[in-house]
Amino acid sequence: MATDPTLPPIEQAQDIAIGLWAQGHGFAMGMMRPWNAYQMLIILGLIFAAHLLRAVLGPRLHAWMRTREGWPKWRMRFLVMVHRRLRLIFFVLLAWITFAVMREVTWHSRSYLIEIAASLATAWLVIAFVTRLIANGFLRGIVRYAGWAWATLIILGLTDEAQQLLDSLAVHLGETRISVWLVLQAVVILGALFFVARLVSRTTSARIARNEEISPSMQVLAVKFLQVLLYGAAFFIGLRTVGVDLTGLAVLSGAIGVGLGFGLQKVVSNLVSGVIILLDKSIKPGDVISLGETFGWINSLGARYVSVVTRDGKEYLIPNEDLITSQVVNWSHSNEFVRLDIYFGTAYADDPHLVRKIAIEAAAGVPRVLSMKAPVCHIVGFGDSSVDYILRFWIRDPTQGLTNIRGNVYLALWDAFKEHGISIPFPQREVRMLETPEGSKEAAPALD
Template structure:
């Protein structure tokens, strides 16, 4: 009786004798909702998982399928309970049972959604608790009283009033918009990635612009939903603009430089470039810097602005083919024609050297100790390294020279002694 009196004090018109017919109807509605949710989740999980995988381009495997199945079960069951509440008379133990069950089901759905978007367990449980209270209160017709109580708990900051209801609304809107923006960004990114009419740099630019548009649209939509007066931000926007002019000059300069690099396609992901002492392949063009991976596996982050102002060698700008120069010296007393033929054979035997244009040998100079030559060989994959090709050709050439008696001279000096000191 004490519990009954407390529930009545909260505004719940509970009769002294339970209405067993209404309770049986409520239990039937709950069982039907749970059964339909379970069957729908089982049937729709697989096609929906495949649809999301095609839309986002990310394989989820069994984990994604299990998450979708659980979300469908709790979400559809909760929705059917809300719809089925029309068949339950308002008030009484039946309405209390349905409100508690519906609130709990929707709370489970909110908890799983929060976990799916990457929130930690504490934040996910908080979201579930909020949905449980608001859902149950709404089903019992007490949501208005709850919102009034939350709105009454407020304090003023200057001329603005900040209430607990406003904070909760802000949190819910922020979470929902974050989930939608993240999902939409993945779908747009995967869709742009599949556009074969654009090259890699154009696709990267479109993905970045699409991400910026989605974020800006989400922020503006959230501001409109929350009813935030933007005129209050006038002073802040002026201070922010001043900060950008002085403190964030380099940051925005790198941002604009990155957009220009993506638009004019002078540097693209996969290009082999040389910037100062850095030689490597472009991994990606970010908002602030370009990632260049060297042959040592080190990743250099070069500011975008530096690539706009400093000289840059792009070995893959118009063609991936580059020519490798390999200096070789032979002795004066050897057969030059044979030595040059062996040089060409050593270069041709390398798998990475192109057959067309064919490798050639130039006689560069008559040096102090050797006849200096240079092997010129073309490759089309500089991102795989240049030094390893040079090493392979020289190793093969060393064996060929020894087999054919071609001498690689070392430095020699002739000393002429004009006179010797007389011995005592």
């Protein structure tokens, strides 16, 4: 059904709508013929038969699925999809069997409605299974209903009319004509290209992550570069496919450059800082860092920020610029060994040689304290009421926490000192009452 391209868009749309109405009216009148009515009754009977089969076999399939313990998750998900669409699956099978039988025993004109119904049901079933690959529920629904609508138009032979109708609904912006058909084309093509780019990116990222020869920071850099390359290529290829002139983007890029120079300085700074961090390998996923009051391990490196997870479960999103301009303590930069120091004191009456020996043995018996780097203990001073010591030991898993290992070592020292009779002094004060010449008493200064 062709329309006059010289007519205004509204009149073109009216002509197309009138033509579609005429075709629909002719189809409805054709349904009044006996064989068409018989085919409709057969289709209704097939729907009822599919419903009965679903009611009988559905619970049995569900009970069988519950006994399949240990199956892969993807296989169980596929069975759940099949169970939810058993009615449609049975209808597709029965419809094609009925059409094949009727095509052999009668004329094609007496079975074409069954063929159309079988084709529509098959298309809907295939689209329902294919769209399950889309993780986003909202996007999956849009793609599913759009696919069903377009498949229905193809099977009914109304694609040309629908295309002309959508193309007639257009607006003109200068010399550029933007129609609903062009917008739909762009959405579909860009969506498909972005889906392919995302699939390729995930597959390649998983392979890069499994390559132990590549450092974690270079893995993140390679993945980010690949994502920018794939999504950028998908965007420009999609625009070129639908006929968008990319030369006009030069003006837009200039405007974006001005915006970056004024309003997006921090964003650009964080992006550049992120690239520098990945290139110089100063930090990488899994490192334990301290930045100001924040202490934790790096969960992920983003384009704008670094995710740092602390021991209490809090996740801090630290801008990349702060990691470049501030002093960062990386506890596991060049190696995974971390030395910890704790201080304690004992009474002057205790033998310092024995104290050092007991402290070293107590620390060495604590889990997580490395035996390959044996603990050491030294006297660091003579205090007012105690001999002061420093105990140094090494661990190799700072991600498991520092405060807890210090506490375990202190507890081991307490038990060891109590067992060997070594006392830990603490400040004490006593007050003496002195006699004055007049016989009265006054408090003497407190003595430690």
